[in-house]
Amino acid sequence: MKSISFRTRLLAAFWLVLVLGLAVPGVFFQKELRRAVFDDSKERIHKELSFIHWSLREHEPFQWLSDLDAWCTQAGRELGVRITYIAQGGKVVADSHVPYDKLGFMDNHWERPEVAAARSQGFGLSVRRSDTLRRDLIYAAMPMDHIPHLPPGVLRVAMPASIIQERLDRQFRFLWVILGLALGAATVVAYALSSYLERPIAKLVEMAVNIGRGDYQTSRPPLGDPSLDTLAQTIQEMGRQIEHQMKRLEDQKTRLETILESMREGVVLLAPDGTIESCNRAVHGIQKDPKPRPGVKPLEVFLNKELQQACDEVLKGRPGVRLEIAMEGDRTYDVHVVPLEGTGKPRGAVLVLHDITELKRLARIRRDFVANVSHELRTPLTAIKGYAETLLESPCADREEPRLFIETIVRKANHMTRMVNDLLTLTRLESRPLPIPETPVDARTAIQAAVETCRQEARKKDMDMLVDLPDTPLWVHADRDHLVQVFQNLLENAVRYSLEKTPIRITAREERERVVFFVEDQGPGIRPEHQQRIFERFYRVDKQRETATGSTGLGLAICRHIVQKMGGKIWVESPVPGTDRGARFAFFVPKAPVSSADNTPHGLKELPA
Numbered sequence: 010m011k012s013i014s015f016r017t018r019l020l021a022a023f024w025l026v027l028v029l030g031l032a033v034p035g036v037f038f039q040k041e042l043r044r045a046v047f048d049d050s051k052e053r054i055h056k057e058l059s060f061i062h063w064s065l066r067e068h069e070p071f072q073w074l075s076d077l078d079a080w081c082t083q084a085g086r087e088l089g090v091r092i093t094y095i096a097q098g099g100k101v102v103a104d105s106h107v108p109y110d111k112l113g114f115m116d117n118h119w120e121r122p123e124v125a126a127a128r129s130q131g132f133g134l135s136v137r138r139s140d141t142l143r144r145d146l147i148y149a150a151m152p153m154d155h156i157p158h159l160p161p162g163v164l165r166v167a168m169p170a171s172i173i174q175e176r177l178d179r180q181f182r183f184l185w186v187i188l189g190l191a192l193g194a195a196t197v198v199a200y201a202l203s204s205y206l207e208r209p210i211a212k213l214v215e216m217a218v219n220i221g222r223g224d225y226q227t228s229r230p231p232l233g234d235p236s237l238d239t240l241a242q243t244i245q246e247m248g249r250q251i252e253h254q255m256k257r258l259e260d261q262k263t264r265l266e267t268i269l270e271s272m273r274e275g276v277v278l279l280a281p282d283g284t285i286e287s288c289n290r291a292v293h294g295i296q297k298d299p300k301p302r303p304g305v306k307p308l309e310v311f312l313n314k315e316l317q318q319a320c321d322e323v324l325k326g327r328p329g330v331r332l333e334i335a336m337e338g339d340r341t342y343d344v345h346v347v348p349l350e351g352t353g354k355p356r357g358a359v360l361v362l363h364d365i366t367e368l369k370r371l372a373r374i375r376r377d378f379v380a381n382v383s384h385e386l387r388t389p390l391t392a393i394k395g396y397a398e399t400l401l402e403s404p405c406a407d408r409e410e411p412r413l414f415i416e417t418i419v420r421k422a423n424h425m426t427r428m429v430n431d432l433l434t435l436t437r438l439e440s441r442p443l444p445i446p447e448t449p450v451d452a453r454t455a456i457q458a459a460v461e462t463c464r465q466e467a468r469k470k471d472m473d474m475l476v477d478l479p480d481t482p483l484w485v486h487a488d489r490d491h492l493v494q495v496f497q498n499l500l501e502n503a504v505r506y507s508l509e510k511t512p513i514r515i516t517a518r519e520e521r522e523r524v525v526f527f528v529e530d531q532g533p534g535i536r537p538e539h540q541q542r543i544f545e546r547f548y549r550v551d552k553q554r555e556t557a558t559g560s561t562g563l564g565l566a567i568c569r570h571i572v573q574k575m576g577g578k579i580w581v582e583s584p585v586p587g588t589d590r591g592a593r594f595a596f597f598v599p600k601a602p603v604s605s606a607d608n609t610p611h612g613l614k615e616l617p618a
Contacts, residue, residue, distance in 0.1 A: 023199035027192055038184070050168065051134060054149045057090055058166040062151055070158030077159070078103035078112070091146070091167040094153070095124060096160045123150040124163050144169060213241060220248040275342075275362035277307070278349075283324055285310065286357065295336065295362060307360065311336070316360075319346045323358045333365070341366045390429065394422040428563065449484035449601030452492060452524060456515055459496035463504060470509045474500070477516045484601040485524050491571045492598075496528070498564040499594050503530035507591075523577070525597040534592050535583040543581065544569040572596045 061084060071077045081092040085105030094103040099119025101112050118124055126133025127150035139146045146167040153164050269276055275292040277285055288301050301310045308317035311334070319330040329347045336342055342362045349357040397418040405411050460474055467474055485492075496515075503513045511531035518525045535543060546566040572579045579596035586593070 020196065020199050020203060023195050024192065027195045047136075050147055051149075054090070054147055054166055054168050055132075055134075057088055057168075058149045058151050058164065061088075061092060061166060062153070062164055065153070065159060065164065066156055068158075074102050075109050078109040081105045089168075093118070093165040093167070094159075094162060095119070095165060096162040099124075102160065102162070118163075118165075121148070121150075123148040123165060126150070127152050127163050127165075139167065213244065216241065216244055220244065220251065273364070275360075277301070277360040277362070279307070279320060279324070279358040279360065281324065281357050283307075283320060292362070295340075295342070295364075316344060316346075319344070320358060320360070323348050339366070340364060341369050390422055390426050394419060394426065397422060450487050450489045450492065452483040452485050452487070452517065452526070452598075453478055455487075455489055455492040456496055456517075456526075458493045459500055460515070462493075462497055463500040466501065466504045467513070470504065470507070472504060472507060472510065473512045475512050475514045477514065479517070479519070483517055483519070483524050486599045486601050487575045491575070495568045495571050495596070496526075498568050499528040502564060502594075503528055503532070506530065506532040508532065519600065520597075522600055523597040524600050525595060527593055527595045529585050529591060529593045531591045534590050535581060537583075540581050540583060544579065568596070572598065575599070 064084070065080075068080070071080070077094060081094060081103045082105045085092040090105075092103070092105040093101060095118045096102045099117035101107075101115045101118055103109075104112060104115070107115065122135040122137070123133035126135070131152065133148075133150040135148050136145065137148070138144065146169055148165060148167050150163050150165040152162075153159055154161050269289040272289060273291055275289065275295045277288045277292055280286045284304050284306060285301060286303055292301050296310055299310055306317065307320050308314065313334045313336075315332055316334050319332055323330055323346045327348075329345065331343070331345050334342055334344055341364075343365045345361045345363075347359055347361075349359060397415050400415045401412070401419065456476065456478065460476065464474060500513065500515075507513060507530040513531075514527070514529040516527045516529075518527075544565045546563050569579050575598050577596055577598040579594070581592055581594050583592040585591040
């Protein structure tokens with residue numbers, strides 16, 4: 010759409026001001042003048058009616074009604090009005106504008122507005138069209154009662170309204186001619202003024218255009234007006250600031266390009282439509298065929314469906330996606346896709362590809378080493394434990410000191426055996442995916458099995474296990490044996506570190522798409538600085554206490570791996586919410602889409618310890 014010029018806007022503004030300043034008062038003056046003229050006409054016709062009424066009352070008696078009609082005709086001609094005498098009942102007996110012999114053909118006038126108003130109020134006035142004369146008239150009527158030589162009735166006088174209207178129209182035509190001449194003169198003045206003002210503005214526009222084209226040192230033209238000179242100086246200063254910012258942006262762009270080109274990680278910039286906009290040199294080394302080029306989708310370059318889906322999700326509003334993809338040459342990359350935030354919606358996305366092939370290889374070597382060493386240690390540990398248990402039954406164990414040594418060997422062998430078994434379990438969890446059965450599992454049965462396994466240890470410390478679960482099944486997507494292992498590890502920790510004769514509570518809560526489980530104890534708790542690391546392998550809060558309790562330091566790491574493999578998350582809260590001590594371990598797993606109609610209330614159950 011073409012923009013409106015400054016001159017046109019200025020002319021339109023002058024016209025608008027003049028129209029509002031002249032036309033509005035003109036219309037108001039026309040309305041007021043019309044009202045004043047009509048008020049004057051009404052006053053005049055009232056006076057004419059009163060004069061005719063007085064003349065008829067003072068006139069000598071009329072012998073015939075035809076004499077009354079002749080008098081009305083003569084008086085109406087002299088006064089310039091129409092005089093009508095209406096006898097009682099509505100019959101016209103005299104009319105200055107209708108021959109006497111045709112009065113019998115006139116309509117009944119008794120219910121005419123002015124006649125009816127005269128009969129009820131003493132005076133009637135109306136403006137309407139006359140059917141007899143076929144023109145607009147102003148009517149005024151007055152009753153004629155108690156005049157001996159005249160029949161009782163109503164005297165009416167009419168004056169043409171068109172004469173008043175024509176007079177007003179002539180005045181208004183003259184008024185509008187004056188207004189038109191004023192508008193024409195204002196147009197000429199406005200055109201001259203706009204031409205005068207447009208010249209310095211055109212120079213300012215030219216100055217701004219030169220700055221927009223890159224000529225930041227354009228000279229400031231003399232404009233002859235202090236305000237416009239100040240504006241020109243501001244534009245010139247703005248040009249210098251723009252030049253400074255452009256140089257700064259060029260420097261930042263050069264630095265950024267240098268950094269990106271020197272990075273070993275591949276960086277890809279995606280446009281809002283999901284196509285590749287640019288990439289650094291490392292991407293060309295990662296994917297040589299097909300070559301990455303602007304305008305194509307990531308799927309066409311990296312040939313990976315999961316990567317394309319991650320890019321689509323981020324462009325639709327997801328805050329970020331991280332995944333691993335395999336590329337040609339048996340290379341593995343850790344890919345992080347993040348959005349480029351704009352005003353209201355993403356302006357694109359950035360892909361960062363980090364080569365983790367060597368890290369994966371080292372992790373695999375570590376797992377293999379741990380698995381091999383753990384497997385090789387099982388045989389000698391079994392032998393050591395067997396020989397030590399045999400020595401406990403031999404005569405040499407009858408003395409106290411040798412027996413103490415042998416029991417220490419058995420205890421340490423059992424500890425190392427548990428540690429080897431836990432290391433093998435961790436290795437299996439890391440090396441292969443966790444099988445998730447297609448059929449749902451009732452988590453209550455897993456909890457019951459874990460409680461039965463741990464209650465012997467709880468009985469030694471005179472501890473109660475309180476289970477607060479719904480009466481309806483807790484259907485989850487999980488492997489039952491691994492779920493039992495998670496609950497068993499958490500319960501063993503709670504029994505190991507809780508004070509004697511304190512309860513352990515197991516609860517569960519169903520949410521939208523998951524089931525959350527809680528295991529609470531009344532132990533010393535875990536300080537905040539340790540809560541983020543207790544799920545690491547071999548991490549110990551109190552090393553001396555861990556050794557005394559016989560813990561391997563791998564139970565919580567196993568729990569974390571199992572829960573994550575099942576699509577859940579595990580965490581700890583210490584102290585227990587609402588108390589000042591203890592710890593509450595919580596984790597959730599996906600809920601299976603199985604409905605149940607059994608929603609009876611659940612209560613607190615105590616399992617025998």
